[in-house]
Amino acid sequence: MSHAPHDDRRRWMGILARASAEALRTRLAEAPPLPPHTRLRGPETGLVMLRGRAGGDGAPFNLSEMTVTRCAVTLPEGQVGHAYVAGRDAAQAELAALLDAALQDPARRPALLAMVVEPLAAAQEAARAETARKAAATRVQFFTMATMR
Amino acid sequence: MAYVAVKGGEQAIANAHAWLAETRRGEAALAELEVAQIEQQLGLAVDRVMAEGACHDRGLAALAIKQAQGDLIEAAFLLRAYRTTLPRFGHAAPLATAAMRLRRRVSATYKDLPGGQVLGPTYDYTHRLLDFALAARGEVPPPAPEAAAPQEPAPHVTELLAREGLMAREPASEAGPADLTRQPLAFPASRPARLQNLARGDEGFLLGLGYSTQRGYGNAHPFVGEIRQGHVAVCLTPPELGFEIELGDILVTECQMVNQFHGSKREPPQFTRGYGLVLGGGERKAMAMALVDRALMAGELGEDRVAPAQDEEFVLMHSDNVEATGFVEHLKLPHYVDFQSELEVVRRMRATATAHIAGDTGQGSTQDSIGAGRAEEMAE
Amino acid sequence: MIRPGFTDPVKESQSCFRAVLEAMSRPGRIQEAGTQEAGGGLTPPEGLHPATAAVLLTLADAETPLWQDAGAGVAEWLRFHAGCPLVAAPEEAAFLLATGAPPALETLELGSEEEPQAGATLILQVAALEAAPGLILEGPGIAQRHELRVSGLPAGFWAARARLRPLFPRGLDLILCAGTRLAALPRTTRVTEG
Numbered sequence: 001m002s003h004a005p006h007d008d009r010r011r012w013m014g015i016l017a018r019a020s021a022e023a024l025r026t027r028l029a030e031a032p033p034l035p036p037h038t039r040l041r042g043p044e045t046g047l048v049m050l051r052g053r054a055g056g057d058g059a060p061f062n063l064s065e066m067t068v069t070r071c072a073v074t075l076p077e078g079q080v081g082h083a084y085v086a087g088r089d090a091a092q093a094e095l096a097a098l099l100d101a102a103l104q105d106p107a108r109r110p111a112l113l114a115m116v117v118e119p120l121a122a123a124q125e126a127a128r129a130e131t132a133r134k135a136a137a138t139r140v141q142f143f144t145m146a147t148m149r
Numbered sequence: 150m151a152y153v154a155v156k157g158g159e160q161a162i163a164n165a166h167a168w169l170a171e172t173r174r175g176e177a178a179l180a181e182l183e184v185a186q187i188e189q190q191l192g193l194a195v196d197r198v199m200a201e202g203a204c205h206d207r208g209l210a211a212l213a214i215k216q217a218q219g220d221l222i223e224a225a226f227l228l229r230a231y232r233t234t235l236p237r238f239g240h241a242a243p244l245a246t247a248a249m250r251l252r253r254r255v256s257a258t259y260k261d262l263p264g265g266q267v268l269g270p271t272y273d274y275t276h277r278l279l280d281f282a283l284a285a286r287g288e289v290p291p292p293a294p295e296a297a298a299p300q301e302p303a304p305h306v307t308e309l310l311a312r313e314g315l316m317a318r319e320p321a322s323e324a325g326p327a328d329l330t331r332q333p334l335a336f337p338a339s340r341p342a343r344l345q346n347l348a349r350g351d352e353g354f355l356l357g358l359g360y361s362t363q364r365g366y367g368n369a370h371p372f373v374g375e376i377r378q379g380h381v382a383v384c385l386t387p388p389e390l391g392f393e394i395e396l397g398d399i400l401v402t403e404c405q406m407v408n409q410f411h412g413s414k415r416e417p418p419q420f421t422r423g424y425g426l427v428l429g430g431g432e433r434k435a436m437a438m439a440l441v442d443r444a445l446m447a448g449e450l451g452e453d454r455v456a457p458a459q460d461e462e463f464v465l466m467h468s469d470n471v472e473a474t475g476f477v478e479h480l481k482l483p484h485y486v487d488f489q490s491e492l493e494v495v496r497r498m499r500a501t502a503t504a505h506i507a508g509d510t511g512q513g514s515t516q517d518s519i520g521a522g523r524a525e526e527m528a529e
Numbered sequence: 530m531i532r533p534g535f536t537d538p539v540k541e542s543q544s545c546f547r548a549v550l551e552a553m554s555r556p557g558r559i560q561e562a563g564t565q566e567a568g569g570g571l572t573p574p575e576g577l578h579p580a581t582a583a584v585l586l587t588l589a590d591a592e593t594p595l596w597q598d599a600g601a602g603v604a605e606w607l608r609f610h611a612g613c614p615l616v617a618a619p620e621e622a623a624f625l626l627a628t629g630a631p632p633a634l635e636t637l638e639l640g641s642e643e644e645p646q647a648g649a650t651l652i653l654q655v656a657a658l659e660a661a662p663g664l665i666l667e668g669p670g671i672a673q674r675h676e677l678r679v680s681g682l683p684a685g686f687w688a689a690r691a692r693l694r695p696l697f698p699r700g701l702d703l704i705l706c707a708g709t710r711l712a713a714l715p716r717t718t719r720v721t722e723g
Contacts (some may be wrong), residue, residue, distance in 0.1 A: 006392040014382070014395035040533060041610065047232060048385055048396070049240040049328070050205065052348075052426040054340050056305050056403060058319025060243045061326045061341035063348050064428055065232055066205035066383065068396055072609070080531070084238070084385055086397030087206065128250060131380075132299030135252050138268040139300065142260060238612060239591040331592070388591075389609040 012103055012117045016096035017085040019120045024095040031115040032108070035075050037098050043071035043090035071097040079104045173218050187211040196400075196429025197221055201470060202228030203330070203349045205399055205428050222351075222470045229471050242384040242393065246403050246426070248302050249379040256306050257373040258407055264303020269378055270430075306375040307405050307422050316420045317410070336462055343445055343465060344438075348427060350468030352434040358458040359440030367444045367456035374407035374422060378430055402427050404435035408443050413451045421450065532572050534586055534610035541571075545587040549704065552713035557666040557677040559658055564709040574606040576628060581654045581706040588650070589613040589624055596622035598629055599654075623647075628654045630683045634693060637701060645698035648716065656681030658707040668718040676723070677712060679705055687720050694719075 016024070028034070047065040054061055070084045071093040081101025083093045099116060102108045174181065188195055188211035198210040202225040210228055217223035253269025256262055268274075270293075310316035326341035329349070334342065347355060362369040380398040387394070404425035412418035423443025425435035444458035457463055467473060535541040548560040563571045563579030573582030576599045589595050589611040596619045597603060603626075604615055616622050619632035631651060640648035663678030664687070693700050693716070700716030714720065 010392060010394055017394070017396050018398065040531060044236075044538075046236040046238045047204070048238050048383070049330075050383065050399075051241055051243040051326070052246070052344070052403075053243045053319070054344055055307065055319035055422050055424045056246050056405060056426075057308070059322035059324065059326065059341055061344040061348075062240070062328050062330070063244070063345065063426060064200065064203045064205055065237070065330070066241075066399070067209065067235070068238055068385075070238060070387075072389075082387065082390060084387060084394060084396050086383060086399070088208070128380075129299050130295065131252065132250065132301075133295035133297070134293045135267050135269060135300035135379075136296035136298055137294045138253075138270075139296070140266040140268065237591055388612055388614060389605075 009100070009104070012113070013083070013096070013100055015117055015121045015124065016083065016099055018124055019092070019096070021089050021092040021095060023120060023123070024092065024099070024116070027116040027119055028095070028099075032111050034098055034102050035077070037073040037075055037081075037101065039094070040072040040074050040080065041070070043069055043093040043097075045069045045088045045090070048084075069093040073097045073101055075101045075105070077105060173216075182215060184208065184211045184215055187214050193430055194219070194221060196427075196431050197352060197434070198224040198228060200428045200431055200434060201225040201349060201351060202232070204228050204232045222474055226471050226474065239385060239387065241396070242386070244381045244383070244399075244401065244426075246377070246381060246401070247305055247308070249377055249381050249401075249403070250398075251300050251302060251377055251379040252400075253378040254303060254375065255373070256375045258306060258375075259309075262303075262306060262309070264301065267300055305405065307407070310374070310407070310420060314419070316407070316422065317416070319422075334465055336465075337448065338461055338465055340442075340446075340449075343461065344424065344426075344442060346465045346468055347425075347438045347441055350438070351470035351473070352431065352437065354468050354470070354473075355437035355441050356433060358444070358464060359437035361456065362440050362444045362458045367447070367458050368452065369408060369440065369444060371406040371408050371423065371440060371443065373436070374405040376402065376404045376432060376435065378402040378432065400429055402430055402432050402435045404432070404439040406436070406439040406443055410450060421446065531606055531609050532574050534606075535571065535583075538586075541583070542587040545583040548711060549584060549587065549713065552704070552711055553702070553715055554670050556668065556670050556714050556718040557664070557675040557712055559660055559677075559710050559712050561709050562706075562711050574602050576600055576603050577606075578654055578706055579709045580711045581626065581628075581652060584652055584704055584706060584711060585624070585626060586610055593623040594621050595624045595626065596632070597626035599626060622649055624650050624652060626652045626654070631686070634689050634701060639693065639696060639699040639701060641699065645700070648700050648702065650702045650704060652704045652706060653682065655679055655705055655707045658705055658710045658712055662723055665721040665723045666714070666718050667721075670715075671718070681707075687722055690720065 045067055048068045050063045050066050051060045052063045053059065066086065067088050068084055068086060069088055069090055069092070070082070071090070072080060072082050073094065074080050079101040081097040081099065081104070083096035083100060085093050085096055099112065103112050103117070188207050191214065194214055195207050195210045198213055198221055199205050199207070201222070202210065202213070209231060210224065213224035213227040214221065216227060251264070251267055253271060254264060254267045256266065307316050311318050326345070327339055329342060329345050334346065338346070361367070363371070378400070380400055382398055383396045384393050385396055386392060406423040406425070407420050408423060410416070410419055410421045421443065423439040423441070423446070425438030425442065427435045427438065441458055441464060444456065445461050445464060447454045447459040448461070454460065545562045548562045552558065552560045563573070563583035571579050571582050573579055585607060589607065591612045591614070593613050594616045595607065595613045596616050597607065607613060608615060619625060620636050620638060622638065625631065625637065631653060637651070638647065638649040640646060657678070657680040659678040660676065661678040662676050664676065666675040666677060697716060702716055703714040705712045705714070
């Protein structure tokens with residue numbers, strides 16, 4: 001298994017991007033307090049152009065734009081945290097950026113992973129699995145008919 | 150020269166808008182519709198507004214629907230207008246629809262296929278009988294049944310055909326596509342420009358055109374190779390990070406229409422595909438888009454271009470309902486001066502024509518009444 | 530640590546955009562940008578003057594490939610605040626920032642007859658800009674003639690610019706920045722070294 005240097009960070013950024021501000025606050029209430037942070041940029045809402053591929057696997061084309069909110073913060077120790085999250089929730093983007101910064105601090109990482117990131121990941125995976133099981137329940141089971149000929 | 154008043158009407162406009170607000174709210178004794186209710190319970194309307202407004206944001210689309218009293222074209226217009234106020238951060242990586250977490254996936258070309266036929270939350274097989282239970286205070290339906298094992302992602306049906314050499318492969322390309330939000334359409338349009346146009350296009354217009362190709366306007370005999378609906382991750386590489394991150398998941402519907410192609414000097418007979426991809430669960434739109442996309446490939450494939458759906462200038466210039474509504478609805482704006490000049494012309498022509506008739510028959514009564522009408526107009 | 534960008538991006542970039550617009554419509558007249566008065570006051574990264582930094586934050590974004598010669602610190606700052614793609618090949622750039630000698634002008638994107646607006650904009654950071662005798666400017670936006678003194682450009686620059694003239698409407702537009710001052714020379718302005 002290859003393990004690129006950014007894999008851990010990419011993973012937690014993806015999980016934080018999918019968590020609502022409320023879910024982040026709930027998890028943070030049980031975690032060690034986060035240090036004060038300074039906003040470097042944002043939170044600000046803008047657009048990202050979504051793309052598809054012709055035929056599903058051919059040349060890229062522009063499909064539609066999508067609202068995205070981003071934020072960058074810095075901690076007193078110098079870590080810079082980034083967030084780009086779908087939608088317009090500024091509070092979510094700022095919390096996600098703050099968590100991204102704190103998670104880069106090896107001293108804080110284990111507790112934040114255990115008390116914030118992993119529970120969120122588990123909840124997201126559970127929701128995905130539920131949808132996948134509902135989909136599987138609508139899968140057609142064909143019965144072979146014996147022909148009379 | 151008759152002058153036309155260009156000021157005034159402010160009070161009338163303010164009063165009209167106040168009445169619009171009252172009308173929109175409806176009977177005050179009834180509970181007001183919440184944006185979240187629209188987003189949750191009118192989800193397919195939200196999907197359509199996002200697709201035609203070309204902006205993915207369920208909350209904004211729901212608000213637009215509320216503001217427009219459910220007029221979905223007006224709502225798409227509101228969403229398009231809003232998006233112009235936002236900066237663009239960049240573009241996402243092409244959505245990986247082969248890795249889609251499937252909610253629905255059906256094929257009309259193969260009964261048994263890897264991943265199976267998955268119906269998903271569909272209106273197919275419903276009897277289209279009005280359900281009066283929904284008109285009563287509805288109970289929350291029980292959760293849908295779950296299978297023991299989850300549905301896994303499945304390969305595209307077109308990929309299965311392509312592996313056998315029976316389906317034309319899409320030309321591989323990583324070129325930055327044309328962007329109609331930045332550059333105007335130019336003809337001949339590239340396939341990426343056409344697909345962007347169709348993805349934003351009016352569902353009704355594309356549906357009618359797609360239907361026309363089935364009825365013989367264009368030589369099409371399409372099969373649904375596959376329709377799939379599900380969630381895909383949106384991935385972006387912010388330049389300041391230098392690596393790709395996921396921003397969230399969105400629901401999309403994809404349709405691959407399989408069409409026979411008789412072959413050309415360069416290509417053997419094989420199947421070709423028309424492609425549809427839309428935000429949300431807009432399956433009808435995805436299918437219509439795929440039919441029209443295939444029809445528009447006539448030029449590239451060396452087929453005769455004889456039908457409206459194969460005429461890219463006709464299709465692409467008239468598919469956008471925001472543009473179309475702007476041009477059609479502008480007709481109700483004051484054209485007093487324009488019309489004055491037309492009046493002048495028609496009166497002059499009538500006067501000439503009447504003079505000829507009078508010369509022939511010796512009667513001039515029509516001329517008198519035109520003259521009287523004109524004097525009244527000038528006095529205004 | 531990345532230095533901050535605009536404090537109030539909307540107001541400050543609008544104010545700077547106005548200055549650039551004014552500068553383009555009145556070629557050679559000096560405008561102010563990146564000052565406290567012009568909005569917030571910018572602490573630009575090492576190597577950039579306030580006006581240069583403000584112009585870049587105002588004009589460059591994710592859709593404008595930028596070439597620059599001001600070093601890695603400036604690159605990082607631009608990548609973060611402007612989000613613009615940074616290109617190594619000058620001919621691929623929509624905007625170019627030259628703090629030293631600019632790349633050969635004729636190799637840059639000059640637009641086409643059909644889309645002359647696609648021609649690149651060259652942002653030149655110079656030692657000083659003064660409303661004083663030096664260059665004589667004529668052309669659209671100038672009633673008679675206008676004088677501008679530009680210090681710190683390599684010899685032969687104006688001759689190289691003049692060689693693009695026969696290509697009009699294709700061409701390059703220039704924004705000159707020094708300290709908190711900027712002046713613009715659109716491709717229509719004729720320059721004589723006085």
